[in-house]
Structure formats: structure tokens, C-alpha cells
Amino acid sequence: MNVMTKRIGEIYRNLVGLEIRRRLDHAQDIFLLNYQKMSSAEMTQLRKDLKTVGASVLVVKNSFMRKAFEETKKPADAVRLVDGPMAMVFVKDDPVATSKILVNFAKQHEALKLCGGFMSERVLNKTDLDFISKLPSRQGLYQQVASALNAPISKLAMSLNQIVTKLAYALNAVKDQKK
Numbered sequence: 001m002n003v004m005t006k007r008i009g010e011i012y013r014n015l016v017g018l019e020i021r022r023r024l025d026h027a028q029d030i031f032l033l034n035y036q037k038m039s040s041a042e043m044t045q046l047r048k049d050l051k052t053v054g055a056s057v058l059v060v061k062n063s064f065m066r067k068a069f070e071e072t073k074k075p076a077d078a079v080r081l082v083d084g085p086m087a088m089v090f091v092k093d094d095p096v097a098t099s100k101i102l103v104n105f106a107k108q109h110e111a112l113k114l115c116g117g118f119m120s121e122r123v124l125n126k127t128d129l130d131f132i133s134k135l136p137s138r139q140g141l142y143q144q145v146a147s148a149l150n151a152p153i154s155k156l157a158m159s160l161n162q163i164v165t166k167l168a169y170a171l172n173a174v175k176d177q178k179k
Helices: 003-026 039-049 060-073 077-083 094-107 124-135 138-178
Strands: 029-035 056-059 088-090 111-118 121-122
Touching: 003 056, 003 060, 003 088, 029 094, 039 056, 039 060, 039 094, 060 088, 088 094, 094 111, 094 124, 111 124, 121 124
Parallel strands: none
Antiparallel strands: 029 088, 029 111, 056 088, 111 121
């Protein structure tokens, strides 16, 4: 192997390492997949589905992945999940929507195996991904919180309204008695 080929290989490894570290730094939530027997068309469909929720897929060599995990100080337990042909799914905004797409896609395509990942420095396994996929969407959670916060205020308003209404009925009854 000549010097030029070695130099090109070094540049390539550095660029791939930089890209993985950049993505790891910008994403708090990352899911790991084993895609060993998936066809190119299936992988393209998965990428399209994930793009709708702002997630992206990156396929890299395991050695690059392990090195990037170590360099970015991601959970050490995540390194043990890396085995076989792996892909990384970088979640931009909504890990629940992303996990729903991944779990549904894995049910329809047996070749896709969910391995785990991590959310906010917590290592996840396949069971955790299944649990996350069953949670309500972010919008649904916002609605639940809003209704929980709104309920006491609504009850207070109704109680105050009933007091005023009872006072009006009492005054009306006194007026009718005086007639």
C-alpha cells in the first residue's frame, strides 16, 4: 500500500469520526439498530419514515462508533450494545414518535432488530424502546399537563360562580318576600 492510499484512509477515518462526534454532541437521544438482513429498499423506507419526525440514520463501522462513544463521554454501557452491522438513529426532537416508527417498522420487517440506545445519558434496552413507543405523543403529553393544571382553576371558578349565584337567589327570595 503506498503512502497516498494510507493518507487518504487517515483523512477518511478522521472525517467519519468528526461527523459521528458532531452528531453525538447534538443529539441527546440515540437508538441503535441491527440491520443485517435488510434490503436497500427497506432501509430507504425506514430513512423516509424517520425523516418525518426529524430523526436521521447513520450507518458506520462499529470501531468508529465505539471510538466516538468513548471520545464523547457517552454512557460506557452503550458500547456493549454495538455488535454486528449497526445503524445509529439520531433523534432531533421527539424520542416517542421516533421509537413508535422504529417499533412498528421492526414488527413489519423482521430483518430489523432494535438493540437499544440511550436517552439523556441513560442506557436503554429493547424493552425500554417498546415502553417508550407506547407513551402518548409529545402533543398528547402537553394536553394532559395542561388539563391537569387547568382542572383546579376551573373548579375554583365554578365554586366562586356558585357562591355568587346563591347570593343572587337569596337576594331575589328576600325581594319576593317583601312584596
